[in-house]
Amino acid sequence: MTDAILQARGLSKTFAGFSAVSNIDLDVERGSIHALIGPNGAGKTTVFNLLTRFITPSAGSIVYDGTDITRAKPTDIANRGMVRSFQISAIFPHLSVLDNVRVALQRHLGLSYHFWRSNKVLDSTNERAMALLKEVGLAEFAGTTAVELAYGRKRALEIATTLALDPKLMLLDEPTQGMSAEDVGKVTALIRQVAADRTILMVEHNLKVVSTLADKITVLNRGEILAEGPYAQVSKDPAVMEAYMGSAEVAHG
Numbered sequence: 254m255t256d257a258i259l260q261a262r263g264l265s266k267t268f269a270g271f272s273a274v275s276n277i278d279l280d281v282e283r284g285s286i287h288a289l290i291g292p293n294g295a296g297k298t299t300v301f302n303l304l305t306r307f308i309t310p311s312a313g314s315i316v317y318d319g320t321d322i323t324r325a326k327p328t329d330i331a332n333r334g335m336v337r338s339f340q341i342s343a344i345f346p347h348l349s350v351l352d353n354v355r356v357a358l359q360r361h362l363g364l365s366y367h368f369w370r371s372n373k374v375l376d377s378t379n380e381r382a383m384a385l386l387k388e389v390g391l392a393e394f395a396g397t398t399a400v401e402l403a404y405g406r407k408r409a410l411e412i413a414t415t416l417a418l419d420p421k422l423m424l425l426d427e428p429t430q431g432m433s434a435e436d437v438g439k440v441t442a443l444i445r446q447v448a449a450d451r452t453i454l455m456v457e458h459n460l461k462v463v464s465t466l467a468d469k470i471t472v473l474n475r476g477e478i479l480a481e482g483p484y485a486q487v488s489k490d491p492a493v494m495e496a497y498m499g500s501a502e503v504a505h506g
């Protein structure tokens with residue numbers, strides 16, 4: 254029996270008559286890493302925006318963890334544990350790495366700014382913030398100003414601030430984009446680690462990352478699902494190969 258934490262049915266989005274996403278059914282299994290791939294303009298970002306309610310579907314329904322969220326507010330969804338990586342991870346560049354995670358924790362707890370400023374409350378989040386930094390391998394950078402972090406470590410900090418919201422389902426938007434091969438390897442390992450007791454849905458252009466991490470891959474093309482399954486299966490699918498032919502992503506692979 255399947256246990257989908259996220260289920261979309263007949264999801265569609267039309268922009269001024271242009272059908273960006275049409276009639277998509279998606280099942281994200283609890284505890285899995287699920288990747289959304291496809292050539293440029295395939296509709297991946299639109300699907301992410303629909304699932305997280307940044308935009309409203311023209312048709313279809315979305316059920317998250319047993320609740321219909323088709324009309325829910327993005328913040329309600331985040332509070333229920335479906336968190337998109339950049340949603341709270343606008344890193345404050347001039348705060349320390351530790352303070353960035355503490356701010357995220359305080360936001361999760363819904364405490365007011367003034368309350369947050371009390372030393373007692375700050376101390377109480379210290380321990381949890383340090384644990385999160387440890388989890389993403391940034392403990393030794395706790396006192397570093399965020400802006401000074403190398404690029405790969407900034408993404409690790411983003412993941413830590415996302416983890417601060419205690420997500421059940423994390424949506425990662427191209428987590429390895431623009432990274433050196435070394436950083437790609439590190440972030441891949443980090444994603445695998447944080448996925449141990451969570452579900453991950455990711456848009457990712459790097460096919461090597463996808464092939465390493467994803468349990469299931471949904472391939473989008475022109476707003477529709479072209480293929481779905483494990484990497485070994487979809488990568489041999491003639492329709493997928495044709496859709497990728499001549500597209501930039503092949504080079505990334």
Ligand SMILES: Nc1ncnc2c1ncn2[C@@H]1O[C@H](COP(=O)(O)OP(=O)(O)OP(=O)(O)O)[C@@H](O)[C@H]1O
Pocket residue numbers: 268271272273291292293294295296297298299300
């Ligand atoms: N707000 C909008 N208004 C009009 N058209 C849009 C809007 N957002 C997206 N589109 C169109 O919908 C299609 C899908 O775009 P989307 O950004 O979801 O694709 P994508 O797969 O994320 O592409 P990329 O890999 O280039 O980021 C594109 O043709 C795009 O131009």
